[in-house]
Amino acid sequence: MSDITLNAATAAPEAAPRTPPASQIGLLAWVRANLFSGWLSTLVTLALAYLILRWVVGFVEWGIINAVWSVPNSQTQACRDMKGIGACWAVVTEKHRFILFGTYPYEEHWRPALCILLFIGLYIVSAMRRFWRSGLAFLWAGVLAVIGVLMWGGVLGLPYVPQERWGGLVITLILATFGLAFAFPLAILVALGRRSKLPAIKAICVLYVELIRGVPLISLLFMASVMFPLFLPEGMNIDKLLRAQIAIILFAGAYLAEVVRGGLQALPKGQYEAADALGLNYWQKTGFIILPQALRLVIPPLVNTFIGFFKDTSLVLIIGIFDLLTAGKTAIIEPAWQGFGIEVYITVGAIYFVFCFAMSKYSQGLEAELNRHRRR
Amino acid sequence: MSDAAIDPRSLRAPPKRPIRLSWSDERVRAIVWQALVVGIIGFIVWWLWSNTAHNLEVRRIATGFGFLGREAGLPIAEHVIDYSPTDTYFRALLVGFLNTLKVAVIGILLATILGTLIGIARLSRNWLLAKLAAVYVEVIRDLPLLLQLLFWYAILQGLPGPRQAIHPAAGVYLSNRGLKLPWIEWQDAHSYALLTFLVGTLFTWLYRRAAVAQQMQDGQPRKVWPVALGLMLALPIAVWWAAGAPWAVDWPELRGFNFRGGLTVSPEYFALLLGLVLYTAGFIAEIVRAGILAVPQGQWEAAQALGLHAGQVLRQIVLPQALRVIVPPMTSQYLNITKNSSLAVAIGYQDIVSIANTTLNQTGQAIEGIAIIMLVYLSISLSISLFMNWYNARIALVER
Numbered sequence: 001m002s003d004i005t006l007n008a009a010t011a012a013p014e015a016a017p018r019t020p021p022a023s024q025i026g027l028l029a030w031v032r033a034n035l036f037s038g039w040l041s042t043l044v045t046l047a048l049a050y051l052i053l054r055w056v057v058g059f060v061e062w063g064i065i066n067a068v069w070s071v072p073n074s075q076t077q078a079c080r081d082m083k084g085i086g087a088c089w090a091v092v093t094e095k096h097r098f099i100l101f102g103t104y105p106y107e108e109h110w111r112p113a114l115c116i117l118l119f120i121g122l123y124i125v126s127a128m129r130r131f132w133r134s135g136l137a138f139l140w141a142g143v144l145a146v147i148g149v150l151m152w153g154g155v156l157g158l159p160y161v162p163q164e165r166w167g168g169l170v171i172t173l174i175l176a177t178f179g180l181a182f183a184f185p186l187a188i189l190v191a192l193g194r195r196s197k198l199p200a201i202k203a204i205c206v207l208y209v210e211l212i213r214g215v216p217l218i219s220l221l222f223m224a225s226v227m228f229p230l231f232l233p234e235g236m237n238i239d240k241l242l243r244a245q246i247a248i249i250l251f252a253g254a255y256l257a258e259v260v261r262g263g264l265q266a267l268p269k270g271q272y273e274a275a276d277a278l279g280l281n282y283w284q285k286t287g288f289i290i291l292p293q294a295l296r297l298v299i300p301p302l303v304n305t306f307i308g309f310f311k312d313t314s315l316v317l318i319i320g321i322f323d324l325l326t327a328g329k330t331a332i333i334e335p336a337w338q339g340f341g342i343e344v345y346i347t348v349g350a351i352y353f354v355f356c357f358a359m360s361k362y363s364q365g366l367e368a369e370l371n372r373h374r375r376r
Numbered sequence: 377m378s379d380a381a382i383d384p385r386s387l388r389a390p391p392k393r394p395i396r397l398s399w400s401d402e403r404v405r406a407i408v409w410q411a412l413v414v415g416i417i418g419f420i421v422w423w424l425w426s427n428t429a430h431n432l433e434v435r436r437i438a439t440g441f442g443f444l445g446r447e448a449g450l451p452i453a454e455h456v457i458d459y460s461p462t463d464t465y466f467r468a469l470l471v472g473f474l475n476t477l478k479v480a481v482i483g484i485l486l487a488t489i490l491g492t493l494i495g496i497a498r499l500s501r502n503w504l505l506a507k508l509a510a511v512y513v514e515v516i517r518d519l520p521l522l523l524q525l526l527f528w529y530a531i532l533q534g535l536p537g538p539r540q541a542i543h544p545a546a547g548v549y550l551s552n553r554g555l556k557l558p559w560i561e562w563q564d565a566h567s568y569a570l571l572t573f574l575v576g577t578l579f580t581w582l583y584r585r586a587a588v589a590q591q592m593q594d595g596q597p598r599k600v601w602p603v604a605l606g607l608m609l610a611l612p613i614a615v616w617w618a619a620g621a622p623w624a625v626d627w628p629e630l631r632g633f634n635f636r637g638g639l640t641v642s643p644e645y646f647a648l649l650l651g652l653v654l655y656t657a658g659f660i661a662e663i664v665r666a667g668i669l670a671v672p673q674g675q676w677e678a679a680q681a682l683g684l685h686a687g688q689v690l691r692q693i694v695l696p697q698a699l700r701v702i703v704p705p706m707t708s709q710y711l712n713i714t715k716n717s718s719l720a721v722a723i724g725y726q727d728i729v730s731i732a733n734t735t736l737n738q739t740g741q742a743i744e745g746i747a748i749i750m751l752v753y754l755s756i757s758l759s760i761s762l763f764m765n766w767y768n769a770r771i772a773l774v775e776r
Contacts, residue, residue, distance in 0.1 A: 034503035041502045048504050084534075200410040204417060214757040216715035218729055219749045226742040230431045231424045311520035318722055325523055341530030349519050349527070356518035 063087045070094075079340065091340040092347045095331040099348065102167015102322045108159065111150045112170040118143055118150075119173045127362055140181060147174075163239055167322035169351065171241070175313040175323065179248040180306060186249065187256030192286060194257065195264050205257075212254035217315050220247040225319040244316050252309050259301050263294035299370065303363035307356050314352075324348055428743070443739045444469070450734050452726050454642055465735055472731030473752055479645065479727065480714045480756070483652045487713060488706075490653060491660025498665050509661065516658035522719055524655055529647040529723045538634050547627050549635060555646055556628040559639035565619030569612040576607035583607075644725035648717065656713050660706065667702035668694065699771050707764035714756050718749075728752050 019025070035045045066086025068079050070093045079088035092099075101112045122143045125131050131139075151170070154160035166174075193205035212220070224247035229237065267290060275285040295302075314325040322330075328348040332341050395403055432439060448468040449461050456474045459467060497509035516524075533552055535542065541551035547558035560566065580603060587598040628638030671694050679693040720727040729749055736745030 034501065037501060044500075044502050045504050048508060052508070198406050198410050200414050204413065211754075214754040215750045216718040216729070216753055218718045218721065219746060219753065222729075222733065222749070223746050226736065227746055230428045230742065233427050234431065234434065307518070311518075314520040314522045315719070317522060318719075325520065325526070329526065339534060342527065342534065345523060345527040345530060349523050352520055352523065353515070353518045357514070360514070360518060 061086075083339070087343050088340045089343055091332065091337050091343050095337070095344070096347075098168070098331050099324065099327045099344070100168045101170065102327050103165050104167060105159070105161060105165065108153075108161060111153070111158070111161075112166070112168070115147045115150050115170050116173060118147055119170075119177060122177070144178065144181065163241055166241070168327045169324045171316075171322055172310075172313050172324040174241075175245060175248055175316065175321075176306075176310045178245055179252050179309065179313070182249045183252035183256055183309075186253040187260050188291065190253060190257035191260035191264060194261055209254045209257055212251055213258070217247075217251050217312055218318055220251050221315060221319050223247065240319070241321060244319060244321050248309075248313065248316075251312075252305075255305055255309070256302065259298050259305055260294065262301065263296075263298035264290065266297050267294050296370065300363050300367040303359055303366070307359050307363075310355060310359070311352065324351060437740055439741075439743065441744055443735075443741050443744070446739075448735070448738075450731070450738065452731070454645060454726060465739070468731055469728065469735065469748060472726060472728035475725070476714075476717055476720075476727040476729075476752070476756075479648055479652065479717045479720065479725070483649055483656070483713045483717065484710050486649070486653045487656040487660055487709075491657040492664050494657055494661035495664030495668070498661060499668060513658045513661050516655055517662075521651060521655045521716055522722060525647060525651040525719055525723055528650045529643065532643040532647050538630055541630075547625075547638065549628055549630075551635075552643065553634060553640075554643045555641040556635050557639040557641070558625050558627050561622075561624040561626050563622045565616050565622050568619055569616040572615045573608060573612040576611050580604045580607050642725075644720070644723055647723055648720050648725050651719075652713055652716060655716075656709055659709050659712075663702055663705045663709065664698075667698040670701045671697045696771065703764065703768045703771065707761065707768070710760050710764065711757050714760065715753060718753070 036042045062085070066082055068082055068086060068088050068090050071078050071090040079090055082088065097106070097109065100116075101109050104112055122140065125139065126136060149155060150158070151166060151174075152161060152163075190205045190208060193201045194209065196202050196205075221244060224243040225240065228243045228246075232238070271289055271293065272285070275289040280288065313323060316323050317326045317329065320326070325348055328344045329341075332338060332344055395401060398404060444466040445464050447462055448465045450468055451461050452459055452468060452471050454475060455471045456478060457471060459471045494509045494512060497505050498513065500506045500509075532554070535550060535552045538549070538551045538553055541549040541556075543549055547556075549556040580600070583603050584600045587600055591597055626637045626639075628635045628640075675693055675697065676689060679689040684692065717727060718729040721730040721733060724730070732745045732749045736742050739745075
C-alpha cells in the first residue's frame with residue numbers, strides 16, 4: 001500500500017508522451033526489421049532482389065520493348081527475326097477472335113461474347129450474399145436457357161449454329177457452369193446418401209465416390225469419348241460435348257460430395273436430435289435444419305473445389321473438345337505461327353488466372369466474413 | 377434381488393416390435409426405399425450392359441483380354457525395362473505403368489522438398505522472401521496444370537538444337553533434345569556400395585531406435601550421427617574402394633546432330649516432371665504452412681524455456697505436432713500427383729494412359745483399355761492411401 005502512495009507522490013510532473021526513437025518506427029526501422037535483420041536475412045534479401053530485378057528487366061525487354069505487336073497478313077518474318085529476343089504478341093492480335101470464340105461464324109461472334117458476359121454477370125450475382133435465396137435457382141435456370149438459345153440460335157431470327165462450331169472461352173464457361181449446376185445437387189444427394197442409415201444406399205454412394213476419386217479425370221473423359229457410344233442403344237447418339245459434360249458432372253459430383261459430407265459431419269449432433277424431437281420427417285429435417293447450416297460451414301472449401309474444377313475443364317483438350325486451351329493450342333498449329341506457343345499460353349493463362357484469382361480472393365473474403373461471429 | 381441383476385441400460389432400449397406391413401413402420405419404409413433405389417440403379421446398369429453387349433456383337437468386337445498376348449508393334453521412346461515394338465501389348469502396358477511410376481515417385485519426392493521449402497519461406501521473417509513465396513503459391517495454383525505442362529513443353533521445344541545447346545556446367549547440355557547429364561558407368565562395385573548403403577541405413581535406424589530406448593531408461597542422450605556417418609557413408613565408400621574403386625564417367629558428347637552417351641532426360645519427361653513438381657509444390661507449401669501455424673506459439677516458447685536450441689525445438693517439439701496436421705492433406709496431394717501424371721498424354725510422354733490409349737485405338741478394345749487404366753490408378757491410389765494411413769496412425773497423438 002505504501003509503495004503505491006510513495007510512487008504517486010514522487011512521480012515526475014506529467015510529461016508529454018514522447019515519440020519512440022527514430023530507429024524504432026518509420027520506413028527505416030521497418031526495412032531493418034523485415035529485410036536486413038541479420039547477415040542471413042541481408043544475404044537472402046540481396047540475392048532475391050538481384051534475381052527479381054534481373055527477371056523483371058529481362059521480361060520487360062522480351063515482352064514489351066522488343067516485342068512485335070502486329071504483322072501484316074500473317075507475314076511472320078518480323079516475329080521470326082526477333083525469336084528469343086522479343087515476344088511475338090502479333091499471334092495474339094491475329095488470333096484473339098479464334099482463341100475466344102473458336103470456329104463460331106465470324107459475323108455471329110457477338111452471341112458467344114454476350115454469353116460470356118451473361119456468365120460473368122451470373123457469377124457476380126451469385127457471389128453477392130444479398131441474393132442468396134431460392135430465387136437464385138430460377139435466375140440460374142433462366143440465364144442458362146437464354147445462353148442455350150443464344151448459342152444454338154434457330155429461333156428469333158438468329159441463324160442456327162451447330163454445336164461442332166462452338167469453341168473457345170465460352171466452351172470452358174459452359175463446361176464449368178453447367179457442370180457445377182448439375183454436379184452440386186448430385187453431390188448433396190450423394191453426401192446425404194453416404195451418411196444414410198440405409199446400408200444399400202450408403203454402399204452405392206461410397207462405391208461411387210471412391211471409384212471416381214480413385215481414377216484420373218482423363219480416364220473418365222476417355223470413357224465418355226470412346227465407351228459411351230457403346231453404352232447407348234443403336235442409332236441413339238449424343239454429341240461429344242454433352243458426353244464430356246456428363247463425365248465432368250460425375251467427376252465433380254464425387255469431389256463436391258466429400259466437401260458437403262464434411263459439413264454434415266461438422267454439424268453438432270444436437271441439431272439432428274432437436275429436429276427429430278420437433279417431429280420433422282427426413283426431408284423436412286434435411287431441407288430446413290441440416291443443409292442450410294451444413295452448406296454454410298463448407299462454403300470456402302466449396303469455392304476452392306470450384307476453382308480446381310474450373311481448371312480441370314481444360315482437360316477436355318485431350319479428347320479434342322474445343323475449349324479455351326484447345327483453341328490456344330490449335331491457333332499455333334498453322335505453319336506461319338508455329339513456335340509462338342509461349343505467347344499464346346501466357347495469354348490463355350492470364351484469362352484462366354483472372355477467373356481463378358477472383359474466385360480465390362472471394363473465397364478468402366467470404367471465409368473471414370463467415371467466421372466473424374467466432375472471433376472474440 | 378432379481379431386480380438388481382437386470383442391467384439398467386437394457387431398460388432404456390425400446391422393446392422389439394414385430395415388423396408391421398404398414399407405411400408408418402420405419403423399417404418397412406427403409407426396405408422399400410432401398411429396394412427402389414437398388415432396383416433403379418440395377419435397371420440402368422442392366423440396360424447399359426445389354427446395349428453394350430448388343431453393340432459389341434453388331435460391330436464384331438471380341439471382348440476379353442486375349443489381345444494382351446499379341447504383338448504390340450508400337451514404339452516406345454522411353455523404357456525402364458527392355459522393350460522393342462515386337463513385344464506384346466502386355467509388356468508395352470507394363471512399360472507404360474513403370475513410366476507412370478517413374479514420374480510419380482520422383483515427382484512426389486521433389487514436390488515434397490520444394491513445397492516444404494516454399495511453405496517455410498512463406499513464414500520467413502524476411503518480407504521479400506515471404507512475399508515472393510506467397511506470389512508463387514497464388515499464381516501457380518490459379519493456372520490449369522495442363523496449361524503449365526504445355527507451356528514448359530513449348531519452352532523446352534523452343535530451346536536451341538544440340539549444336540547450340542545451353543551448356544551451364546561441364547557435361548550438362550540443355551537443348552531441344554532434352555537434358556543431358558554425365559553419369560558414371562555402372563559396375564558391380566557400385567551395386568555393392570549401394571547395397572552396403574541400404575544395409576547401413578537399416579542398421580542406423582535400428583541403432584537410433586536402441587539409442588532412444590536407452591535414453592528413456594537413463595535419460596542420457598546418445599549421439600547418432602557418428603554411427604550414421606560410419607554406416608551410411610564410410611562403409612559404402614570402403615566397400616567401393618575394396619572392389620577396386622572403379623570410376624569412369626560417361627560424358628555426353630556431340631556426335632553429328634545429336635548427343636551420345638551420358639544420362640538423357642527427354643523433353644517430354646522433363647516438362648512433365650517440371651510441371652507436376654512446380655504445380656503440386658504450390659499446394660504442398662500451403663499445407664506445410666498451415667501445419668506449422670497450427671502448432672501453438674506456447675509450444676515454441678515452452679521449448680525455448682527448457683533450453684532447447686532452435687534446431688531441437690523444430691525437430692523434437694514443433695515438427696512432430698505439425699506432422700499430424702500435415703499428413704492427411706499431404707496424402708491427397710500425393711494421390712493428385714499420381715493421377716495428374718496421366719496428363720502426360722497431352723505432351724507425348726508415354727505413360728500408362730498414353731499407351732493404353734494407343735492400344736485401344738489399334739485393337740478397338742475400348743472397354744478393356746479403359747478398365748486397365750482405371751485398375752492401375754485404383755491400385756496405385758489404394759497403395760498410397762494404405763501407406764499414408766499407416767504412417768498417419770503411427771504419428772497420431774496417442775490419447776487416453
